[in-house]
Amino acid sequence: MANAVLKTIAALEAELPAGRVVRDAESLAARRHDYWGLQAVLDRGPTPALPPAAVVRPRSTDEVVCILRQADHDGTALVPWGLGSGVCGGVLPGRDALVLDLGEMNAIVSVDDESLIARVEPGVRGSDLEADLQGRGLTLGHFPQSIAVSSVGGWVATRASGQLSTRYGNIENMVIGLEVVLAGGRVLRCGTTPRSATGPDLKQIFLGSEGTLGVITGIELALWPRPDWNKGFAMRLPSWEAGLEVTRELLQGGYRPAVLRLYDPIEAQRNFAPWFPEPAHLLLVLSEGRENMRQSLELEIEAALAACLAHGGTNLGREPLDHWMGRRNHVPSWDDLLAAGLVVDTIEVSATWRNVRALHERATAAMGEVPGMLQASGHTSHAYSSGVNIYFTFVGQATDPVEQERIYRAAWAATMEATLACGASIAHHHGIGRVRREWLPRELGATGIETLRALKATLDPRGILNPGCLV
Ligand SMILES: Cc1cc2nc3c(=O)[nH]c(=O)nc-3n(C[C@H](O)[C@H](O)[C@H](O)COP(=O)(O)OP(=O)(O)OC[C@H]3O[C@@H](n4cnc5c(N)ncnc54)[C@H](O)[C@@H]3O)c2cc1C
Numbered sequence: 001m002a003n004a005v006l007k008t009i010a011a012l013e014a015e016l017p018a019g020r021v022v023r024d025a026e027s028l029a030a031r032r033h034d035y036w037g038l039q040a041v042l043d044r045g046p047t048p049a050l051p052p053a054a055v056v057r058p059r060s061t062d063e064v065v066c067i068l069r070q071a072d073h074d075g076t077a078l079v080p081w082g083l084g085s086g087v088c089g090g091v092l093p094g095r096d097a098l099v100l101d102l103g104e105m106n107a108i109v110s111v112d113d114e115s116l117i118a119r120v121e122p123g124v125r126g127s128d129l130e131a132d133l134q135g136r137g138l139t140l141g142h143f144p145q146s147i148a149v150s151s152v153g154g155w156v157a158t159r160a161s162g163q164l165s166t167r168y169g170n171i172e173n174m175v176i177g178l179e180v181v182l183a184g185g186r187v188l189r190c191g192t193t194p195r196s197a198t199g200p201d202l203k204q205i206f207l208g209s210e211g212t213l214g215v216i217t218g219i220e221l222a223l224w225p226r227p228d229w230n231k232g233f234a235m236r237l238p239s240w241e242a243g244l245e246v247t248r249e250l251l252q253g254g255y256r257p258a259v260l261r262l263y264d265p266i267e268a269q270r271n272f273a274p275w276f277p278e279p280a281h282l283l284l285v286l287s288e289g290r291e292n293m294r295q296s297l298e299l300e301i302e303a304a305l306a307a308c309l310a311h312g313g314t315n316l317g318r319e320p321l322d323h324w325m326g327r328r329n330h331v332p333s334w335d336d337l338l339a340a341g342l343v344v345d346t347i348e349v350s351a352t353w354r355n356v357r358a359l360h361e362r363a364t365a366a367m368g369e370v371p372g373m374l375q376a377s378g379h380t381s382h383a384y385s386s387g388v389n390i391y392f393t394f395v396g397q398a399t400d401p402v403e404q405e406r407i408y409r410a411a412w413a414a415t416m417e418a419t420l421a422c423g424a425s426i427a428h429h430h431g432i433g434r435v436r437r438e439w440l441p442r443e444l445g446a447t448g449i450e451t452l453r454a455l456k457a458t459l460d461p462r463g464i465l466n467p468g469c470l471v
Pocket of ligand 1: 034081082087145150156331466
């Protein structure tokens with residue numbers, strides 16, 4: 001272990017209240033990495049991830065300031081940790097770094113029920129925040145599949161999206177204020193109102209910064225009244241194009257259904273077997289809001305139904321939608337899948353309406369050509385008037401960890417290359433971490449990467465914050 005990190009640990013043990021620096025083997029092992037699929041593969045081989053030197057668990061912004069000041073002074077790497085559900089290798093500290101676990105800073109500080117704004121600490125668990133808000137007749141409207149295993153700070157740091165984003169927006173649409181501690185211990189506070197024209201929006205620098213530019217210690221979020229009405233249906237459609245057209249027409253017609261999910265036949269059959277003995281395309285639609293909005297929401301659902309029928313759809317009723325609603329946060333663990341000889345991951349990208357058809361075709365074909373691949377498929381789940389995301393899933397077959405790694409890396413490379421070739425974006429909502437790092441310069445361009453590096457050099461001149469991630 002490097003001298004610098006030992007020095008920082010000793011200083012923090014002296015400066016912080018007892019119990020903040022944790023070094024037991026179990027705590028260190030649990031924070032060796034996030035939920036990155038490749039790391040799960042590598043952990044089964046000869047090079048599992050090493051535990052960090054220590055975990056530091058601050059309870060206030062002042063304590064975070066103290067930690068960042070000390071780490072900067074010593075040149076010790078520090079890796080912020082929310083709840084470790086990131087899937088891109090954003091957290092991989094190694095033995096010479098400290099993990100800065102924000103889990104103890106988990107207070108819902110205040111809820112302003114007049115302006116509908118919540119102020120929270122970064123480590124609050126998503127599902128705890130939502131349960132609290134629902135109890136007050138409110139909602140954040142942010143429902144990532146990982147809501148029970150991810151933190152609000154992690155959502156901001158990764159630019160996360162929830163399953164109902166088409167109605168409520170993505171996390172960047174919800175954050176109205178941030179408090180961030182920079183390397184060296186300077187505190188930046190930005191944003192207090194729904195909008196301002198006070199130069200560039202500094203908050204946006206930290207949305208998606210993945211722990212590399214500062215530590216998020218306070219977040220103000222815009223809320224909504226909790227919906228008490230919804231209506232939806234599932235539609236079998238004759239083609240992927242038909243589903244894309246329905247989605248595009250609805251969004252460009254000004255509608256914002258909470259759920260618009262288009263599954264290709266492989267995914268429809270895998271996830272909705274009782275309704276899909278034969279493969280076919282599936283679109284799920286759900287509108288929701290307050291009872292007082294019922295009339296306009298009914299119009300939204302009617303418009304969706306009419307568009308589906310005009311494109312040759314067959315109405316399956318509400319049951320498949322409820323089936324998805326009931327199971328939408330269930331995910332098998334990597335370990336179970338790998339032990340069963342299956343190499344699985346998801347890759348979310350986004351495209352304009354003009355290039356999304358080519359993207360689905362090229363990416364699934366390219367993944368399908370990887371030796372050992374069983375299935376390559378996709379669905380859309382976040383729609384905009386100018387385009388949509390695609391959430392690809394690949395399933396490969398191999399039992400040997402070396403072979404599993406080969407399939408994993410080849411599937412990612414195939415999808416990233418197809419995405420760039422189609423002029424699409426390589427990440428819709430999981431971020432860059434380590435898994436997409438080599439393709440980022442091709443999306444941002446040389447000047448984009450230089451700008452990102454210049455930001456990093458200014459905000460974190462010694463490069464102590466999450467080195468190896470993003471840039
Ligand atoms: C089963 C499953 C389903 C998922 N579904 C979704 C989904 O629907 N939508 C979606 O967007 N994502 C999803 N994810 C990915 C993941 O949950 C998100 O990326 C989430 O935002 C990560 O939050 P976390 O608290 O677990 O962050 P972590 O994994 O702990 O950290 C993620 C990154 O953010 C940094 N970070 C964390 N907290 C802070 C902070 N306070 N300040 C600065 N940097 C920080 C870390 O250094 C790291 O780089 C899913 C993951 C899993 C495992």
